[in-house]
Amino acid sequence: MSDSWPRRRLLAILRGASEPLDAQELARVTGQHVTTVRFHLDVLTRESLVRQFQQPPRGRGRPRIGYTAVQRSVGYQELAQVLADQLGSDPRRRSDAAIAAGRAWGAKMESVDQPVESLDDAKDLTVTLMSELGFAPERDHATETDEQAMIRMTACPLRELARTHSEVVCGVHLGLMREVLDRNGTREHVNVRLHPFVEPELCVARLELIGGVRPPETASGNNEEDGAETGEPRLAPSTSRVAPQLRTADPQLRNADTNFGKQSTNQR
Incomplete structure (x- = not known):
């Protein structure tokens, strides 16, 4: 022209x-x-x-x-690729920056104010949030306990980019979920972890009560069940249920999720 x-x-x-x-x-x-x-x-x-x-x-x-x-669509995939490449070559720094970016994004989302008073509320909020963003989430009732829940992400708008830049794409999504949940009352009570590609087309978000302790509004009155008798924090004993899903994941992606878990203290 x-x-x-x-x-x-x-x-x-x-x-x-x-x-x-x-x-x-x-x-x-x-x-x-x-x-x-x-x-x-x-x-x-x-x-x-x-x-x-x-x-x-x-x-x-x-x-x-x-x-x-001729209507030309915005190349969001290409834009995301460029932004991911600008975060440097160190995976840990890229992950930290991505989670921080996700939190900043979550802080600007005014339409997701939904006070959380229980783990069920946290699950509902996460499903609502990720549905609106196009992740087609599904609750995995078979693995749920009183202290842990799994949400299956059956779609991802940036799935192809996530295959090569999981620490960036998944880090942003993890930071987004954490920030939205924290804003609505889960800070220091519920942690979110993200397991990318436990199957070729499936990612899983895991919500768990921190140290097995319920939010104040829904805390159990049974000291023995809450672990108060031993003085040791106790997470829900559901590892055996989760393991079969995670064994199919690429080891590198499982390591990326481990990095996310290690960063949870710093991010909070």
């Missing part, structure tokens, strides 16, 4: 039009001669910026040639 102002103007008009326009209509709008408009439209067509097709004639006569702008 070089630096042609008339062609840029025609393209802008077509992008804003609610229906295709022909050369005569565009000539009336721009004040140019119809022959000049057709010349510019031919150039835009060759450059694949506009598309032409036949329209019914107005009254008698030959069919008209209508024009519409």
Whole structure:
């Protein structure tokens, strides 16, 4: 299109039009001669910026040639790739930066205020959040206990990028979930861990009560069950249930999740 102002103007008009326009209509709008408009439209067509097709004639006569702008989608995958590459080569630093970015994103999401008073509330909020973002989450009821829950992420808008930059993509998503949950009352009570690609098309978010201690609103009155008698913090004994899923994951991805877990103290 070089630096042609008339062609840029025609393209802008077509992008804003609610229906295709022909050369005569565009000539009336721009004040140019119809022959000049057709010349510019031919150039835009060759450059694949506009598309032409036949329209019914107005009254008698030959069919008209209508024009519409080719809608180009924003390359979010390419943009995410560029941003991931700018975080440096050290995986730990990339992960730290990604989680911090996810928390910053979560802090700006005003539509996810949903006070959390129990682990069930935390699960519901996480499912709502990730559903809105296109992750198609599913609660894994078979692995749930009073102190731990698994949420299966069956879709991911950036799955292909996550395959090569899991510490960045998954780190952002992890930071987002942690921040939204913390904002709504889970800080120091519920931790979130993310297991990328436990299956080729599946990631799993694990919510667990920190140290086996329930949030104040739902704390159990049984000291023995809460681990108070021994003085030792106790997580739900569900490792055996989770292990079969995680054994199918790539060891490198499991290590990435371990890094996420180690960073939880620093992030809180």
